Amino acid sequence: MKTYTEVSNLRSQKRIEIINISSQVRQVVNRSNIRDGVVLVYSLHTTTALYINQSERNLETDLEEVLGKLVPQQNNYKHNAIDNNADAHLRAILLGNYVALPITNGDLDLGVWQAILFVELDGPRRRAFITKVIGE
Amino acid sequence: MKTYTEVSNLRSQKRIEIINISSQVRQVVNRSNIRDGVVLVYSLHTTTALYINQSERNLETDLEEVLGKLVPQQNNYKHNAIDNNADAHLRAILLGNYVALPITNGDLDLGVWQAILFVELDGPRRRAFITKVIGE
């Protein structure tokens, strides 16, 4: 049983952007030589999120619209007196800042339609996430 | 330290349905012979979700109503041009597709009122989830 860790970087181009990082995470799992276990993909930021679902452009537009409706960009947020990005924090809290996946036979157990999506909510910025693999 | 994995199947009966899978997961943990560690229960689909809370029929009806209000079934979703189930994807993203729980003394550390709930959001269908146990 062992662990393996990599920090990955990415650069978002827009305020809100959904980036498919499945192949990046898969490569880390391959380099870990861990055949069976769990991987945690963890964003180090408070205005980004991670989720697992289909990587499909229309659906991503729909998600941006839903987030805009549930947590409007401007809403007299109290946090905006400090930093004008409360909407990004609140959306990040609803989605969560990490995902965990099982690993079997040396690969991610992603379903046929599943991808690992990194959500920029206050870009464009340079961002980092940790991939921690644990198993044998 | 070791890992143990099972793939479980279930068949939903309705478009939206909340299914208590606690005893199924508990049985997998028992078969694993892992006494202390963590279990990951992971759905392989993009229109299902998992959460941990009370298994109570009225509360499940309330949750269906909340999901219907936050992400209405019909809303001119762009993804519906591809497949008419954007609401199911978006609800799945809000809830998440997996849960993790601690294991102590060979059993799930579920609180008195807690259950593991599998949420069908685009049924009826045959579904699969992975239970991955890691520990000693």
Next chain:
Amino acid sequence: MKTYTEVSNLRSQKRIEIINISSQVRQVVNRSNIRDGVVLVYSLHTTTALYINQSERNLETDLEEVLGKLVPQQNNYKHNAIDNNADAHLRAILLGNYVALPITNGDLDLGVWQAILFVELDGPRRRAFITKVIGE
């Protein structure tokens, strides 16, 4: 590779309250003597939640307001015929009852602005959460 577990208690003072438990969790990780791995912080209740984001009072007020808008306290919930706290359950389901974080060099991999927040949604009450560390 080993595991380490502690159950921690806290007492909330209000119906809704957001409590920073980062230093409590950090101390458990330190006592575990696990240098590299994963920690799971898991609430045993159905009307509390956990998330990772900035610990900032204004933002917490904003989150309470968003939760109040998405899941109003009174809404003719069916569960309220049983126990008058459906809103607390539903908000807990949206946020989730646990968080997972990577551990490297014997410490939590928290980003600069990140904290571990415990959310009381039906207080004041005495509450418990499990911290399970797994690694080497």
